[in-house]
Amino acid sequence: MPEFQRFSYDVLVIGAGGAGLRAAIEAAASGAKVGVVCKSLLGKAHTVMAEGGIAAALANVDDRDNWRVHFADTMRGGQYLNNWRMAELHAKEAPECVHELEAWGALFDRTKDGRILQRNFGGHKYPRLAHVGDRTGLEMIRTLQDHGIHCGMQVHMECTVLDLLMDSGRVVGAAGYDREKGLFQLWQAKAVVLATGGIGRAFKVTSNSWEYTGDGLALAYRSGAELQDMEFVQFHPTGMVWPISVAGILVTEGVRGEGGVLRNSEGRRFMFDDIPDLYKTQTADNEDEGWRYTQGDKNARRPPELLTRDHVARCINREVKAGRGTPHGGVYLDIAWIKQRLPKAEEHIKRKLPSMYHQFKQLADLDITKEPMEVGPTTHYMMGGIRVDGDSQMSTVPGLFAAGEAAAGLHGANRLGGNSLSDLVVFGRRAGRYAAEFARSNGAAVTIDDAQLQTTAAAALAPFDHGLSGENPYQIQYDLQDTMQSLVGIVRTENEMEEALDKITQLEARAARAGIGGNRQYNNGWHTAMDLGSMLIVSEAVTHAALLRKESRGAQFREDFPNKDPEWGKYNIVVKRGVHDEMLVEKHALPPIPDELKAVIEEMK
Amino acid sequence: MATQAMFRIWRGDPAGGAFQDYVTPVEEGMVVLDAVHRIQAQQAPDLAVRWNCKAGKCGSCSAEINGMPKLMCMTRLSNLNLEMPIILEPMHTFPVIRDLVTDVSWNFRAKLTIRKFKPRTPDSPDGTWRMQQADVERVQEFRKCIECFLCQDVCHVLREHHKHDEFIGPRLLVHAAALEMHPLDAEDRVSDLKKKHNIGYCNITTCCRKVCPESITITENAIIPLKERVVDQFFDPLRQLFHII
Numbered sequence: 001m002p003e004f005q006r007f008s009y010d011v012l013v014i015g016a017g018g019a020g021l022r023a024a025i026e027a028a029a030s031g032a033k034v035g036v037v038c039k040s041l042l043g044k045a046h047t048v049m050a051e052g053g054i055a056a057a058l059a060n061v062d063d064r065d066n067w068r069v070h071f072a073d074t075m076r077g078g079q080y081l082n083n084w085r086m087a088e089l090h091a092k093e094a095p096e097c098v099h100e101l102e103a104w105g106a107l108f109d110r111t112k113d114g115r116i117l118q119r120n121f122g123g124h125k126y127p128r129l130a131h132v133g134d135r136t137g138l139e140m141i142r143t144l145q146d147h148g149i150h151c152g153m154q155v156h157m158e159c160t161v162l163d164l165l166m167d168s169g170r171v172v173g174a175a176g177y178d179r180e181k182g183l184f185q186l187w188q189a190k191a192v193v194l195a196t197g198g199i200g201r202a203f204k205v206t207s208n209s210w211e212y213t214g215d216g217l218a219l220a221y222r223s224g225a226e227l228q229d230m231e232f233v234q235f236h237p238t239g240m241v242w243p244i245s246v247a248g249i250l251v252t253e254g255v256r257g258e259g260g261v262l263r264n265s266e267g268r269r270f271m272f273d274d275i276p277d278l279y280k281t282q283t284a285d286n287e288d289e290g291w292r293y294t295q296g297d298k299n300a301r302r303p304p305e306l307l308t309r310d311h312v313a314r315c316i317n318r319e320v321k322a323g324r325g326t327p328h329g330g331v332y333l334d335i336a337w338i339k340q341r342l343p344k345a346e347e348h349i350k351r352k353l354p355s356m357y358h359q360f361k362q363l364a365d366l367d368i369t370k371e372p373m374e375v376g377p378t379t380h381y382m383m384g385g386i387r388v389d390g391d392s393q394m395s396t397v398p399g400l401f402a403a404g405e406a407a408a409g410l411h412g413a414n415r416l417g418g419n420s421l422s423d424l425v426v427f428g429r430r431a432g433r434y435a436a437e438f439a440r441s442n443g444a445a446v447t448i449d450d451a452q453l454q455t456t457a458a459a460a461l462a463p464f465d466h467g468l469s470g471e472n473p474y475q476i477q478y479d480l481q482d483t484m485q486s487l488v489g490i491v492r493t494e495n496e497m498e499e500a501l502d503k504i505t506q507l508e509a510r511a512a513r514a515g516i517g518g519n520r521q522y523n524n525g526w527h528t529a530m531d532l533g534s535m536l537i538v539s540e541a542v543t544h545a546a547l548l549r550k551e552s553r554g555a556q557f558r559e560d561f562p563n564k565d566p567e568w569g570k571y572n573i574v575v576k577r578g579v580h581d582e583m584l585v586e587k588h589a590l591p592p593i594p595d596e597l598k599a600v601i602e603e604m605k
Numbered sequence: 606m607a608t609q610a611m612f613r614i615w616r617g618d619p620a621g622g623a624f625q626d627y628v629t630p631v632e633e634g635m636v637v638l639d640a641v642h643r644i645q646a647q648q649a650p651d652l653a654v655r656w657n658c659k660a661g662k663c664g665s666c667s668a669e670i671n672g673m674p675k676l677m678c679m680t681r682l683s684n685l686n687l688e689m690p691i692i693l694e695p696m697h698t699f700p701v702i703r704d705l706v707t708d709v710s711w712n713f714r715a716k717l718t719i720r721k722f723k724p725r726t727p728d729s730p731d732g733t734w735r736m737q738q739a740d741v742e743r744v745q746e747f748r749k750c751i752e753c754f755l756c757q758d759v760c761h762v763l764r765e766h767h768k769h770d771e772f773i774g775p776r777l778l779v780h781a782a783a784l785e786m787h788p789l790d791a792e793d794r795v796s797d798l799k800k801k802h803n804i805g806y807c808n809i810t811t812c813c814r815k816v817c818p819e820s821i822t823i824t825e826n827a828i829i830p831l832k833e834r835v836v837d838q839f840f841d842p843l844r845q846l847f848h849i850i
Contacts, residue, residue, distance in 0.1 A: 040657050040663075040665065041655075041665065041709065041713075042713060044657045044658075044663040044664065044665050044752075046657075046658070048658065048662050048663050048751070049660065049662055049663075099732065099733055102733070102734065103724055103732075104722065105722035105724070105784075105787065105789075105790075107736075107744055107745055107748060107787070107788075108741075109738065109741070110736055110737060110738040110741055113735070114734075114735030114736050114737055115733070115735065117738075132745060132748075133745070135662075135749065138662065138748075138749070138751065139748060142748065142750075146716075146721065146722065146780075147721070147722070149713075149716065149717055150721045155713075157710070157713075180702050180706075180708070209657045209658045209659065209663070210657060210659075211657065242634065243633060243635070244632065244634055245632070245634050245636060245639040246634070246659075246660070249659070249660045358661070359660065359661065362661065362679055362681070363634075363636070363660075363661075363679070364634070468650075472646070472650065473650070474645065474646035474650065475646070478646075516650055516651060517650060517651055518650070519651075521618060521653070521702065521703045522653035522655075522702050522703040522704070522706050523651045523653065524645060524650070524651065524653060524654060525645070525650030525651050526651070
């Protein structure tokens with residue numbers, strides 16, 4: 001019978017990106033004993049990859065901005081499927097959360113009068129993104145990390161969580177193993193916050209790191225919590241397409257915010273050819289106006305390159321399919337052209353986009369101050385996730401909270417750039433606060449089910465029993481990524497998704513036979529085998545939800561239902577586990593929006 | 606470009622280990638980490654390697670490639686001589702866990718010994734501060750650090766002399782510099798730098814600066830100014846004279 005090393009906390013936070021760390025800081029500040037479990041080393045979570053900035057209506061650059069505009073922008077971007085309460089709280093609390101980061105040491109770029117500088121981004125009416133060049137995520141995670149380590153939290157680095165532990169319908173902790181030594185761990189807790197990020201690793205071309213295997217979503221689903229909006233997977237329009245080995249790595253939207261333009265192989269700025277009605281009045285209709293917008297002209301409208309990500313990604317996809325793509329199957333993103341407009345453009349680009357300059361120089365031998373980049377869509381972000389209460393972030397399972405990318409609601413059918421970093425701190429803070437409160441008022445002794453622990457341990461060790469003659473876990477992962485990429489990707493049809501479901505069923509059978517050699521110490525093959533379970537659950541949920549939604553809206557594009565259907569605009573799709581372990585997929589009517597918020601939306605249309 | 610290459614990878618654990626050769630197909634544009642992944646998927650499923658973002662932003666995949674401390678994800682095969690075996694080893698300064706993975710937890714513990722950020726009173730009644738871009742930029746250079754610990758790996762005070770208990774190493778001196786030069790910070794770490802962190806052990810050989818994947822001018826911009834502050838506070842002859850009088 002395998003031994004478990006045991007720990008006990010008031011609040012257990014799973015995941016140490018922006019949301020997890022912010023939740024842990026908040027819970028610790030309220031006096032709770034906090035444990036943090038993360039799959040990587042501290043400070044390496046995917047938040048470091050965020051580039052462009054954090055959206056908050058600080059109104060430092062344009063004083064017409066306020067929470068109402070930010071709220072309306074977020075709802076419009078999400079095609080009104082958003083949880084209105086989350087969109088409201090997010091818009092109202094983001095500025096405070098940004099100031100909090102500054103008070104903890106974050107150093108944002110400045111305006112001339114010494115306040116936090118803000119930049120333009122797709123779908124935001126005014127310059128709204130507080131930023132640090134193009135490495136805002138690193139600044140944020142380091143700030144939270146360096147503040148957090150002095151708050152008294154216990155961090156368990158490089159651990160995989162295998163199961164949530166339940167007692168009488170509520171969550172009471174988690175079980176897993178540390179990756180370094182492969183020893184089983186039990187973290188008992190009165191409340192658990194899932195802040196495990198997204199699912200991008202289920203796709204072949206992705207900007208996401210290996211960690212993004214949907215663990216939190218799968219843990220929640222298996223313990224009876226509901227998932228929501230799983231059909232909405234954001235494909236970021238600009239990922240690298242060459243060299244092959246770096247395909248998918250993100251090219252920040254900040255490039256377009258600074259004046260970068262998209263062109264096809266014929267040199268045409270194709271984004272001017274297709275501007276959706278919802279955005280017609282806000283979008284420039286000529287190149288000169290677009291340029292003036294990026295340079296801060298308040299009377300100019302934004303260039304079509306800064307339309308929402310779902311739309312830009314589809315336009316790029318269309319150009320490539322129509323044979324107007326680049327040699328490596330993307331389109332051109334050109335920032336070098338601004339030398340026609342700006343003196344010292346080369347230095348300007350290097351100062352504003354240092355990591356992009358670096359990334360292309362080092363990985364593709366290309367100088368972005370001189371040549372255009374080749375870019376194409378890459379799997380980037382999961383709008384869907386664990387269904388939570390807008391105020392408290394508690395899921396449908398008592399004591400189980402979720403925040404950040406792992407939670408659904410804020411972004412609806414499509415997320416605006418910059419709203420993710422603000423999501424992390426606004427809802428990380430709320431999840432931490434309410435989890436600590438839950439722990440305080442539910443402190444009674446709980447029972448840890450030893451039988452469940454043994455089941456967890458036995459399942460985890462199965463790949464060693466199968467040995468090297470079992471299925472290669474890496475190959476199963478590649479095959480799943482191929483399946484999701486080609487059949488449930490940026491353009492979807494019923495036939496292909498039915499085929500995907502069949503393939504997922506076959507992959508599940510193969511995953512059950514996954515085998516590995518070696519021992520339990522830092523065994524990447526074993527880790528991959530353990531990740532497969534989560535990836536398969538989330539892939540199945542995405543496919544089911546995408547099949548049920550027979551329309552195109554936001555990030556979901558159905559070739560067989562290419563139009564938006566107002567009827568579908570009234571529902572979220574909810575996925576949960578049935579009593580016989582079957583996946584239930586249901587339509588849930590959107591909760592009614594209060595009149596005063598409706599008025600805000602109407603006013604800003 | 607060659608169509609295949611040989612990788613000579615150190616495999617082992619704290620008890621010991623040896624180099625093992627793997628030949629794998631290579632293509633244009635590949636980085637070292639791609640080759641390691643390919644070997645892992647096809648030949649050595651339990652090969653231990655720590656990585657995360659694969660875009661040079663998280664600092665997880667530090668290793669020694671042909672004896673040079675580098676990020677595996679940012680080292681292109683086209684910059685290596687593929688006629689010879691490519692030698693991959695874990696960082697030497699930290700205890701090995703397995704294969705290419707080392708125990709870097711000391712860095713996290715050592716960071717805790719540095720006094721945390723303490724901002725001055727806000728400048729404005731709404732609780733916010735005013736800072737100039739030029740002042741911010743000086744510190745932003747240090748905050749580019751991705752904590753890959755390659756600078757710690759080459760620092761001879763740690764690598765050769767194992768002074769982990771007395772000295773915090775270049776990464777954490779950069780961290781201390783970021784705090785000390787932060788426009789809002791009101792804490793004083795100069796005495797700690799001298800007495801607790803032993804900044805004097807650093808004899809500015811600039812090895813750390815040379816391996817920094819973020820091109821932070823560690824020695825000149827971070828460590829030397831901190832040393833100057835220590836000198837100002839502890840070794841200023843006028844001040845010493847003043848003390849005697």
